[in-house]
Amino acid sequence: MSIDGRLSREELARDRPIRAFGAAAAVNSAGESGLDGPQKADTLISDILKAGYRTVEDNIQEGRRTAERLRAGVIAPADNGESAKAVANRVMHLSKELSVSWIELIVTVLRDSELRGLIDRVAAPGRPAAGPSEAAGVADPGASVGAPITHRVSSRQPIEVTLSALPAGASPAIGGLHSLNPATPPITRVGFHARDDGGLELRIDIDDSQPPGAYAGAVVDAVSLRPIGALSVRILE
Amino acid sequence: MNTQGVAKVAIIGGGCASITAAFELTRPELNGRYEVTLYQLGWRLGGKGASGRGPSGRIEEHGLHIWNGFYDNAFRLLRECYAELAPNPGPFDVADWRQAFIPENEIGLSARSTAEGWHSWSACFPAPKGLPGDPIAPTDLMSLPRYMSRAIDLVSALLRSVDSRYAADTPPATGLTDPERVLSAIGDLLGGAASASTAVLIEGLALLQVGLKLVPTSLSSPLTELAEWIARTLRSWFEKSLILTPRFQHIWEVMDIVVATMVGVLRFGLLTHPRGLDAINDYESRDWLRMNGASERSLQSPFIVALYNLAFSYADGDRGQPSIAAGQAVRGAMRMFFGYRGALFWRLRAGMGDVVFAPFHEALRRRGVRFEFFHRLTDARIADAADLAPGERPYVTALEFDVQAKVRDGAEYSPLTMVNGRPCWPSTPDFDQLEQGDLMRAEGRDFESHWDRRRVGARRLEVTRDFDFVVLGVSVAEVANVCRDIIDQDPRWRRMVEEVKTTETQAFQVWLGEDLEQLGWTASPRIGTAHVEAFDTWCDMAHTVPEEGWTHRPRTVVYFCSALSEAAAPGERDDPAYPERRREQVRGAAINFLRRQARALWPKAYDAQGEFRWEILVQPEASETEAYAPRQGVDRFDSQYWRANVNPTDRYVLSRPGSLKHRISPLDITYDNLTIAGDWTDCGFNEGCVEAAVMSGRLAAHALSGAPRLEDIVGYDHP
Numbered sequence: 039m040s041i042d043g044r045l046s047r048e049e050l051a052r053d054r055p056i057r058a059f060g061a062a063a064a065v066n067s068a069g070e071s072g073l074d075g076p077q078k079a080d081t082l083i084s085d086i087l088k089a090g091y092r093t094v095e096d097n098i099q100e101g102r103r104t105a106e107r108l109r110a111g112v113i114a115p116a117d118n119g120e121s122a123k124a125v126a127n128r129v130m131h132l133s134k135e136l137s138v139s140w141i142e143l144i145v146t147v148l149r150d151s152e153l154r155g156l157i158d159r160v161a162a163p164g165r166p167a168a169g170p171s172e173a174a175g176v177a178d179p180g181a182s183v184g185a186p187i188t189h190r191v192s193s194r195q196p197i198e199v200t201l202s203a204l205p206a207g208a209s210p211a212i213g214g215l216h217s218l219n220p221a222t223p224p225i226t227r228v229g230f231h232a233r234d235d236g237g238l239e240l241r242i243d244i245d246d247s248q249p250p251g252a253y254a255g256a257v258v259d260a261v262s263l264r265p266i267g268a269l270s271v272r273i274l275e
Numbered sequence: 276m277n278t279q280g281v282a283k284v285a286i287i288g289g290g291c292a293s294i295t296a297a298f299e300l301t302r303p304e305l306n307g308r309y310e311v312t313l314y315q316l317g318w319r320l321g322g323k324g325a326s327g328r329g330p331s332g333r334i335e336e337h338g339l340h341i342w343n344g345f346y347d348n349a350f351r352l353l354r355e356c357y358a359e360l361a362p363n364p365g366p367f368d369v370a371d372w373r374q375a376f377i378p379e380n381e382i383g384l385s386a387r388s389t390a391e392g393w394h395s396w397s398a399c400f401p402a403p404k405g406l407p408g409d410p411i412a413p414t415d416l417m418s419l420p421r422y423m424s425r426a427i428d429l430v431s432a433l434l435r436s437v438d439s440r441y442a443a444d445t446p447p448a449t450g451l452t453d454p455e456r457v458l459s460a461i462g463d464l465l466g467g468a469a470s471a472s473t474a475v476l477i478e479g480l481a482l483l484q485v486g487l488k489l490v491p492t493s494l495s496s497p498l499t500e501l502a503e504w505i506a507r508t509l510r511s512w513f514e515k516s517l518i519l520t521p522r523f524q525h526i527w528e529v530m531d532i533v534v535a536t537m538v539g540v541l542r543f544g545l546l547t548h549p550r551g552l553d554a555i556n557d558y559e560s561r562d563w564l565r566m567n568g569a570s571e572r573s574l575q576s577p578f579i580v581a582l583y584n585l586a587f588s589y590a591d592g593d594r595g596q597p598s599i600a601a602g603q604a605v606r607g608a609m610r611m612f613f614g615y616r617g618a619l620f621w622r623l624r625a626g627m628g629d630v631v632f633a634p635f636h637e638a639l640r641r642r643g644v645r646f647e648f649f650h651r652l653t654d655a656r657i658a659d660a661a662d663l664a665p666g667e668r669p670y671v672t673a674l675e676f677d678v679q680a681k682v683r684d685g686a687e688y689s690p691l692t693m694v695n696g697r698p699c700w701p702s703t704p705d706f707d708q709l710e711q712g713d714l715m716r717a718e719g720r721d722f723e724s725h726w727d728r729r730r731v732g733a734r735r736l737e738v739t740r741d742f743d744f745v746v747l748g749v750s751v752a753e754v755a756n757v758c759r760d761i762i763d764q765d766p767r768w769r770r771m772v773e774e775v776k777t778t779e780t781q782a783f784q785v786w787l788g789e790d791l792e793q794l795g796w797t798a799s800p801r802i803g804t805a806h807v808e809a810f811d812t813w814c815d816m817a818h819t820v821p822e823e824g825w826t827h828r829p830r831t832v833v834y835f836c837s838a839l840s841e842a843a844a845p846g847e848r849d850d851p852a853y854p855e856r857r858r859e860q861v862r863g864a865a866i867n868f869l870r871r872q873a874r875a876l877w878p879k880a881y882d883a884q885g886e887f888r889w890e891i892l893v894q895p896e897a898s899e900t901e902a903y904a905p906r907q908g909v910d911r912f913d914s915q916y917w918r919a920n921v922n923p924t925d926r927y928v929l930s931r932p933g934s935l936k937h938r939i940s941p942l943d944i945t946y947d948n949l950t951i952a953g954d955w956t957d958c959g960f961n962e963g964c965v966e967a968a969v970m971s972g973r974l975a976a977h978a979l980s981g982a983p984r985l986e987d988i989v990g991y992d993h994p
Binding site: 043044045046047048049050052053054055056057058 | 282547548549550551552553668670738739743744940942943944947948950957959977978979981985991992993994
């Protein structure tokens, strides 16, 4: 740009660093992948979930083997300390990885209205962001966590379901459960529904063709759109 | 504006930031959009990082320059510079940048002990994968939760190092599916097999992390409680269970500081604060740690003292006034300890001038950058407000210089000299190239001295005719002297030069005829800090001796440096004799150090009468001048090298609490054709160091050209 023959500087898109780490991560992620908008946010959430649950997937079997060895008395008393040490350290490592993934997810979502909107759209597929109560997978109006949540699972395959403790008064919603393998289709027929007694029922329908493995998803509050927990399903072989 | 649409850029100063800006603006990808001329005081590039070759080709530095392993921007640019020169290297040794640095993962800390005098503690840091300057994957980007995770790792490792029942090399975790099972498994599997106290702490650390998952909707409060619980338990456990041997004491101090930082991050809501760590920059670092539970013992520990020493963080150079903004201190510590690659420290194989500035000078020269040495900026003039069109921003109309010397026959000054086949900067200008050079040499002209204002002429550059844009790369201590128009009319700039403080520093180097083992130094670390008051930081630089020009090599050379206490009375700095007086003070302090305090380092450097054996100081072989004539006794020290960094351009930039918000960014567009560059600017990492200067130079280039992208400036977008 030139003013009377004198060159002038262009205005900059921004003139300060991004200090809020969630936003910074989003920017950098977009910068590397060339993604933006909802696609960027979707990728970010997907990556976080995958990173978190990859650890779960990799370690469930090891944990079970260790427990079974202990139960079976395979580990001699003299060996107990060493094995216990190893397990304790593994546990610490696992919990660290999970917590880092979780805190990133939580803070990113809390700070980013775009991501909150995305969560809402995920929670309410096929409809605008506002008004989540009619969406599949969202608790009916007036229903909230207070009484125990019952589970109703439809599956021909053996599965394990783990739902983290949810805060009382929340109206949980979930959009789907994703696998670590991007080629694996997600479990989409999952949701919270109001019971006649005012409590909640978690319904999960799994197709016969759904591959075995671990699937996970974030549970958000349908009103505040804030994440309040997680649901994981493991389809056993 | 010229007809080819090429913008003329005048870069003022030749330090790291200015060189970086020049390198960025002349990248081939920009297709010659910028025609760069760099105006430099005196005869050499480098600013505070300038070095020179003295008698016997010895390397003479401003101080001790060690690059940190997190200097990703600095390493990246240097690697690019070397790669650019490599196909046609000429005399430059640029085939492999790794040959120019020596990785160092061990640092020595010293603390005063009433029972033992000084005792030393060395810390060896692991060598993580990768090298500084390698591309950074998005998954490696640091966030506060990741830093906290690394901090928990560190505390866990230290715990294990204290309690040998917990192996330090236990394989990575495998595990369980959900937090409740994790907690249950800890209880079931540990049982009574391990030390209950250590187990409790390890469990607590796991609980801190599991807690993040258990309470996602209410992040701060429960996590803070957990962290505080860990801190309380850790402190109680330590004081009940461990004997206060120095080794355990230092481990405890590190743990205490790390845990206090974790508590503070949670208490102050920094995980989600839009300003990140900047939110606590009005607190002094020690005060903030104290608020979050750090013990007084830890706050005075060598670990903390080292962090202050490495950044000369003392108001007015007074060790009684440690002063660094808490947010930047935490950021710096996180980058330093959790962000390094390859090695914690990288020592330069030769001088900064040789390894860094000579290759950059050559690369820039090949790109067509012009260097105008012996140009001292005296004023940057700003357009009168009355002359501005509506909406037009103020701009620089003219740059005024003192011309300190002219090159004979109007030739270009050739600044480098050869030592051992390597192009180097000399410690003095090549007077033979200058008009009236013999006279100038005889007069002892000091072109870098703020007090030596002798000149052979003046020069005025006009906007559009001589330049379009200006990169002001002088030190902040010089800004008030050369931007009088701006300072007069702009309160932001005035506040900046008032609040962004600097300190004088001091340094000396001694070449020794005996190596450190012969002198009684038994520890392995070659970098030491937190040591004695006069010169608190030192480094064995034996590896540089072969790079020098000795016929009979000394066994080693050791560099010392520290902040220099400001003793100046009002007006004292106006006295032309001030720099020499300060230099003499440094000489006296160095001699005193060798006579007394160095005994803690080198007990065998003293004779039976307890006097320092001055004969172990190696004198330059080129003794043709009076200055280097053979000397005996304490006078032999005069053959060594020392300096007081008192010039405004030499002063070290501080990061004092409450001051960082007054820094101005290179991206600021208040002045239409002016940007700033230096480690004193608001560059994202606001602490005096090479990396900050390089980041600032990249920002200055971005301000003019839009390149590099801000996302590509490593560490700019950072909590």
